[in-house]
Amino acid sequence: xxxxxxxxxxxxxxxxxxxxxxxxxxxxxxxxxxxxxxxxxxxxxxxxxxxxxxxxxxxxxxxxxxxxxxxxxxxxxxxxxxxxxxxxxxxxxxxxxxxxxxxxxxxxxxxxxxxxxxxxxxxxxxxxxxxxxxxxxxxxxxxxxxxxxxxxxxxxxxxxxxxxxxxxxxxxxxxxxxxxxxxxxxxxxxxxxxxxxxxxxxxxxxxxxxxxxxxxxxxxxxxxxxxxxxxxxxxxxxxxxxxxxxxxxxxxxxxxxxxxxxxxxxxxxxxxxxxxxxxxxxxxxxxxxxxxxxxxxxxxxxxxxxxxxxxxxxxxxxxxxxxxxxxxxxxxxxxxxxxxxxxxxxxxxxxxxxxxxxxxxxxxxxxxxxxxxxxxxxxxxxxxxxxxxxxxxxxxxxxxxxxx
Amino acid sequence: xxxxxxxxxxxxxxxxxxxxxxxxxxxxxxxxxxxxxxxxxxxxxxxxxxxxxxxxxxxxxxxxxxxxxxxxxxxxxxxxxxxxxxxxxxxxxxxxxxxxxxxxxxxxxxxxxxxxxxxxxxxxxxxxxxxxxxxxxxxxxxxxxxxxxxxxxxxxxxxxxxxxxxxxxxxxxxxxxxxxxxxxxxxxxxxxxxxxxxxxxxxxxxxxxxxxxxxxxxxxxxxxxxxxxxxxxxxxxxxxxxxxxxxxxxxxxxxxxxxxxxxxxxxxxxxxxxxxxxxxxxxxxxxxxxxxxxxxxxxxxxxxxxxxxxxxxxxxxxxxxxxxxxxxxxxxxxxxxxxxxxxxxxxxxxxxxxxxxxxxxxxxxxxxxxxxxxxxxxxxxxxxxxxxxxxxxxxxxxxxxxxx
Numbered sequence: 001x002x003x004x005x006x007x008x009x010x011x012x013x014x015x016x017x018x019x020x021x022x023x024x025x026x027x028x029x030x031x032x033x034x035x036x037x038x039x040x041x042x043x044x045x046x047x048x049x050x051x052x053x054x055x056x057x058x059x060x061x062x063x064x065x066x067x068x069x070x071x072x073x074x075x076x077x078x079x080x081x082x083x084x085x086x087x088x089x090x091x092x093x094x095x096x097x098x099x100x101x102x103x104x105x106x107x108x109x110x111x112x113x114x115x116x117x118x119x120x121x122x123x124x125x126x127x128x129x130x131x132x133x134x135x136x137x138x139x140x141x142x143x144x145x146x147x148x149x150x151x152x153x154x155x156x157x158x159x160x161x162x163x164x165x166x167x168x169x170x171x172x173x174x175x176x177x178x179x180x181x182x183x184x185x186x187x188x189x190x191x192x193x194x195x196x197x198x199x200x201x202x203x204x205x206x207x208x209x210x211x212x213x214x215x216x217x218x219x220x221x222x223x224x225x226x227x228x229x230x231x232x233x234x235x236x237x238x239x240x241x242x243x244x245x246x247x248x249x250x251x252x253x254x255x256x257x258x259x260x261x262x263x264x265x266x267x268x269x270x271x272x273x274x275x276x277x278x279x280x281x282x283x284x285x286x287x288x289x290x291x292x293x294x295x296x297x298x299x300x301x302x303x304x305x306x307x308x309x310x311x312x313x314x315x316x317x318x319x320x321x322x323x324x325x326x327x328x329x330x331x332x333x334x335x336x337x338x339x340x341x342x343x344x345x346x347x348x349x350x351x352x353x354x355x356x357x358x359x360x361x362x363x364x365x366x367x368x369x370x371x372x373x374x375x376x377x378x379x380x381x382x383x384x385x386x387x388x389x390x391x392x393x394x395x396x397x398x399x400x401x402x403x404x
Numbered sequence: 405x406x407x408x409x410x411x412x413x414x415x416x417x418x419x420x421x422x423x424x425x426x427x428x429x430x431x432x433x434x435x436x437x438x439x440x441x442x443x444x445x446x447x448x449x450x451x452x453x454x455x456x457x458x459x460x461x462x463x464x465x466x467x468x469x470x471x472x473x474x475x476x477x478x479x480x481x482x483x484x485x486x487x488x489x490x491x492x493x494x495x496x497x498x499x500x501x502x503x504x505x506x507x508x509x510x511x512x513x514x515x516x517x518x519x520x521x522x523x524x525x526x527x528x529x530x531x532x533x534x535x536x537x538x539x540x541x542x543x544x545x546x547x548x549x550x551x552x553x554x555x556x557x558x559x560x561x562x563x564x565x566x567x568x569x570x571x572x573x574x575x576x577x578x579x580x581x582x583x584x585x586x587x588x589x590x591x592x593x594x595x596x597x598x599x600x601x602x603x604x605x606x607x608x609x610x611x612x613x614x615x616x617x618x619x620x621x622x623x624x625x626x627x628x629x630x631x632x633x634x635x636x637x638x639x640x641x642x643x644x645x646x647x648x649x650x651x652x653x654x655x656x657x658x659x660x661x662x663x664x665x666x667x668x669x670x671x672x673x674x675x676x677x678x679x680x681x682x683x684x685x686x687x688x689x690x691x692x693x694x695x696x697x698x699x700x701x702x703x704x705x706x707x708x709x710x711x712x713x714x715x716x717x718x719x720x721x722x723x724x725x726x727x728x729x730x731x732x733x734x735x736x737x738x739x740x741x742x743x744x745x746x747x748x749x750x751x752x753x754x755x756x757x758x759x760x761x762x763x764x765x766x767x768x769x770x771x772x773x774x775x776x777x778x779x780x781x782x783x784x785x786x787x788x789x790x791x792x793x794x795x796x797x798x799x800x801x802x803x804x805x806x807x808x
Contacts, residue, residue: 016460050480056420057484058491065490068498069483072476076454079473080461086469087462094472098502099547120547143503143524 002167003035003125007135007157010044011174012231013077022231023084025172026130030090035125037166039135039157040081042073047136063108067137067147070109071097074134074153082132091129095120097137097145102156104138104146111138111146113155116163133160151212158215162222169224170237171211176230177238178203178210180402181255186394188403191235192253196243197226199253202345202379216240243347251355252346252400257393259340261291262314263371263383264321265306268331271298275328279305282324288313292341292374292381302331306372308341308383339371340389343381344396356380362399368392406571407439407529411539411561414448415578416635417481426635427488429576430534434494439529441570443539443561444485446477451540467512471541471551474513475501478538478557486536495533499524501541501549506560508542508550515542515550517559520567537564555616562619566626573628574641575615580634581642582607582614584806585659590798592807595639596657600647601630603657606749606783620644647751655759656750656804661797663744665695666718667775667787668725669710672735675702679732683709686728692717696745696778696785706735710776712745712787743775744793747785748800760784766803772796 006029008022022040029036042050050070054061078094085092100120104111124131135153138146148155154171161169176191178200183189195203197220204213210228219226219240229237247253269275276295283290293307309317314337322333349355356373359380363370368391372383384392397403410433412426426444433440446454454474458465482498489496504524508515528535539557542550552559558575565573580595582604587593599607601624608617614632623630623644633641651657673679680699687694692713700708713721718741726737753759760777763784767774772795776787788796801807 016457019461053420053480053484054487057423058487061487062490065483065486065496065498067483068486068500069480072479075476075479076457076473079469079471080457082469082472083458083462083465086466092469094469096472096549145500 001033001035003037003164004029005037005039005157005161005166005169006172007039007153007170008041008172008231009153009174010041010046012172013040013081014044016080019077019080019084022172023081023088023090025231026081026085027088027090030130037121037131037133037160037164038081039133039153039160040074040077041135041153042077046073046076064144067108067145070147071134071137071145074136078132078134085130085132091127092132093124093129094132094134095124096134098139098143100133102138102159104140104148106140106142106144106146108144108146110149111140113138113148113159116159118160118164121164151215154212154215155218158218158224158226161224162218166224168227169219170227170229172229172231173210174230174232175210175228176233176235177228178240178254180253181393181397182257185257185390186397188394188397190402190404192238194239194241194247195253196247196347197240198243198378199345199347200240202343202376203254203256211240248348248351250346251348251352252344252402253348254345255393255396255400255402256343256345257340257389258343259386259389260311261308261339261341261383262311262317263306263308263336263339264317265304265334265336266321266325266330267304267334268302269305269325270329271301271303276305278328279321279324282320283309283317286316286320288317288320292372292383294372294374308339308372311337338386339383340386341381341383342389342392342396343379344400345379347378349378349380358399359396362395363392366391366395405437405439407441407568408433409441409443409561409565409570409573410576411443411557411574412445412576412635413557413578414445414450416576417444417485418448420484423481423484423488426576427485427492427494429635430485430489431492431494434534441525441535441537441564441568442485443537443557443564444478444481445539445557446481450477450480468548471512471549474551475538475541475549478540482536482538489534489536495531496536497528497533498536498538499528500538502543502547504537506542506563508544508552510544510546510548510550512548512550514553515544517542517552517563520563522564522568525568555619558616558619559622562622562628562630565628566622570628572631573623574631574633576633576635577614578634578636579614579632580637580639581632582644582658584657585797585801586661589661589794590801592798592801594806594808596642598643598645598651599657600651600751601644602647602782603749603751604644606747606780607658607660615644652752652755654750655752655756656748656806657752658749659797659800659804659806660747660749661744661793662747663790663793664715665712665743665745665787666715666721667710667712667740667743668721669708669738669740670725670729670734671708671738672706673709673729674733675705675707680709682732683725683728686724687713687721690720690724692721692724696776696787698776698778712743712776715741742790743787744790745785745787746793746796746800747783748804749783751782753782753784762803763800766799767796770795770799
């Protein structure tokens with residue numbers, strides 16, 4: 001007998017029939033003798049509907065009251081799932097954030113979990129119940145309702161598993177695991193049986209949107225065994241876990257493609273201390289997340305600085321950067337859209353030489369011009385023209401032996 | 405400066421524009437220098453939508469989980485109203501049942517309030533906020549969410565006003581007060597400036613559906629000054645309060661018409677102790693509320709028993725009564741639909757003779773046949789054929805001097 005945390009996302013509980021399907025899955029785990037805590041999201045589309053109500057009422061809704069409204073989506077789902085389990089003859093009880101209790105800080109709309117008191121859940125298990133826990137929500141020390149930000153139900157599940165020392169945390173979604181790359185781009189994409197936390201983090205942050213990044217960080221920190229599974233099939237899925245020797249034998253585990261990128265270049269930036277801090281400080285203040293940053297070697301005390309931002313932030317980032325460029329005495333600001341980021345990821349890179357060279361060679365053979373290169377210990381990223389995106393992914397997938 | 409509880413029903417907060425309208429009204433009271441706690445219902449139609457989800461998932465949903473789902477309707481409204489008040493430059497904070505805290509018994513879907521701890525509301529007032537409280541919901545001693553039953557937001561408002569010793573409780577609805585009778589039936593219907601709790605109870609239970617009965621009982625018990633007002637006009641509305649000498653001068657205050665009635669007659673019931681208990685006990689067990697009960701004088705140890713039930717319960721009541729009739733050795737069970745209940749109500753009846761005689765005379769003059777008569781200290785009810793309903797109401801309205 002084990003203690004398992006399961007998590008089902010919005011698509012998996014998107015309508016009454018799907019909720020019944022989830023109920024059957026929870027019951028199967030319970031009947032196999034496990035204690036089961038199941039974390040659910042709001043029904044697909046519901047969180048957006050609720051947030052739209054808040055922006056219909058107020059131009060700049062306070063995040064505190066927005067959380068009160070948004071958290072009802074999960075409350076509806078836990079009630080319905082508990083009912084569906086009871087309808088199938090099982091025993092269940094729903095738990096909201098303030099009932100579990102999941103205590104967070106007071107950063108509404110983006111709260112961080114501080115502690116989880118699992119006593120009520122364990123009492124529930126003792127009564128033979130499946131504990132149905134609302135994802136995405138918590139309560140701060142003043143008793144106000146908080147939410148964890150988009151994808152927060154993944155975090156709830158992993159945090160529960162970590163705090164209550166669950167044997168496994170199963171994240172059910174509409175794909176049956178983590179793939180070497182997007183199967184929509186590359187027909188030879190292969191499902192991975194195992195992947196390390198680090199690789200998963202790099203793939204997730206690069207656009208393989210299966211798991212929320214914060215939940216993977218959490219899992220890594222507390223060594224929670226994380227399964228990514230499909231709620232519609234019986235495939236064993238992908239295990240996200242600690243790195244081991246076998247993983248290091250594989251040079252490249254996956255290839256990520258991120259389309260939503262814009263590039264900004266600031267020419268002739270005075271190369272003296274504090275200037276870079278001003279450029280990126282202004283962007284951070286505007287809440288713009290900057291990704292790949294590259295600085296050319298200094299010539300005559302001047303340097304060129306290039307960086308990428310998400311497409312949604314692109315216009316604002318350009319405005320902010322133009323103001324900063326002027327104030328630090330830099331040259332003109334150039335922008336470029338229509339570029340993508342392709343990355344190869346693998347813990348094996350640490351022990352294998354020549355990976356970057358091979359990547360550049362493969363892209364060159366296909367006539368793909370590389371705009372910017374950025375590397376980390378387990379990842380190499382190239383910015384390329386959008387039109388080459390699929391070609392680059394497929395060529396790299398074959399070259400690094402990932403094809404099925 | 406006073407402490408006022410306001411309550412707005414589902415129609416008053418039925419869409420974004422109406423929520424903004426309510427926000428303006430709350431702010432006006434706050435700007436007049438009052439401490440304001442505002443209780444709101446779910447947006448019109450929302451509770452039904454949520455309950456339908458629960459019956460889509462389970463044939464017999466457990467009331468505990470149903471409450472978890474149903475209570476989200478009010479949670480959405482309090483968040484939105486708080487945002488709307490903030491948008492207009494006011495300060496507001498939403499409070500759920502478990503935050504106030506409104507402690508109830510564990511009778512899910514029909515819970516009774518046991519205690520209210522107003523400390524958080526008073527702290528909220530001190531910060532200059534309007535406290536926006538979710539109606540209809542509470543929490544039991546185990547921390548489970550409960551609901552108070554249909555119309556429960558009225559009860560929340562009155563209970564809050566009673567527990568926290570508010571100076572007034574204003575119930576905002578889509579009518580501008582309590583009328584002598586339904587204006588849709590009688591064009592001469594007149595809005596009442598004042599009415600006693602007792603009269604209001606009789607009118608409400610007879611189908612003048614402005615206020616939930618339980619909330620009026622609560623108000624009477626704790627002497628809460630209750631105003632019925634329109635959320636769409638500035639009419640002062642109707643004050644529901646303690647009976648005073650002036651009220652007793654008026655013989656009849658209002659006329660109630662209740663259409664949804666069915667009549668069941670059990671013939672030749674053995675007139676011995678315990679039989680009536682069996683007949684009505686069986687109905688009570690089936691959760692059927694029986695209204696007017698009349699028993700004919702006994703002849704040869706047999707009596708006829710007649711009673712009315714709501715149309716929704718009619719079929720089930722017939723079945724239950726037929727079973728009981730057989731088991732107690734009574735005669736056949738006859739049923740009749742298409743009858744209505746018309747009642748005249750007034751505390752003045754206590755001191756005026758001949759009121760019943762006048763009522764019968766008025767109905768006789770109009771050719772209305774009376775099926776059953778039932779009287780209480782401040783009310784006389786006649787069951788008549790449905791076709792005479794409007795005629796009877798109008799004739800009585802004129803005869804008792806209620807016309808405008």
